[in-house]
Amino acid sequence: MAPDDIDQDKLAAEWAAALDDQEDDKPASQSDIDALFDQPAAGPKPGEDDALAAEWAAALADEEEQSIKRERDQESLSRQSASAQFKNLTQEAKAPRPENVRRDLDFILDIPLDVSAELGRTKLLINELLQLGQGSVIELNKLAGEPLEIYVNGKLVARGEAVVINEKFGVRLTDIISPIERVKQLA
Helix, strand or coil: CCHHHHHHHHHHHHHHHHHHHHHCCCCCCHHHHHHHCCCCCCCCCCCHHHHHHHHHHHHHHHHHHHHHHHHHHHHHHHHHHHCCCCCCCHHHHHCCCCHHHHHHHHHHHHCCCCEEEECCCCCCCHHHHHCCCCCCCCCCCCCCCCCEEEEECCEEEEEEEEEEECCEEEEEEEEECCHHHHHHHHC
């Protein structure tokens, strides 16, 4: 037999004894029920109330101390951040630039950029892409006569129209995107 079965049998025997006592028209007292379960009577023992109250008071006082410490740390941090002083750079920004600054920026002029002109766009399913062959026509989202879009490193910078120069295609710029619009496109 498993230990759980023994405990259950013992518990069943104790319940049967309690029921026999009730049949004698003798109501079971709280002490009889507590004795059945080998548990002491409910309620704190003398002197435990004071110890429990002292323990709770200590825990609450400790919590209050921690709360006050966190508030002081927060106030200290807010005073530190509020007292930051920044130098006024307006006059330096308005001052004319010396000529050597222009020469220092010349090194970026040799950086290569990817420039592309886009006639239009469309979306295709893989099935439609596989069915394309020589002579197939793909419909684009732009109308005939609309300007081409010129991208530099994937960012729109201008619009223009297609031209042919010495049997090669080119683009004549008709509209340059303002710096403000370019910044908006980045967001």
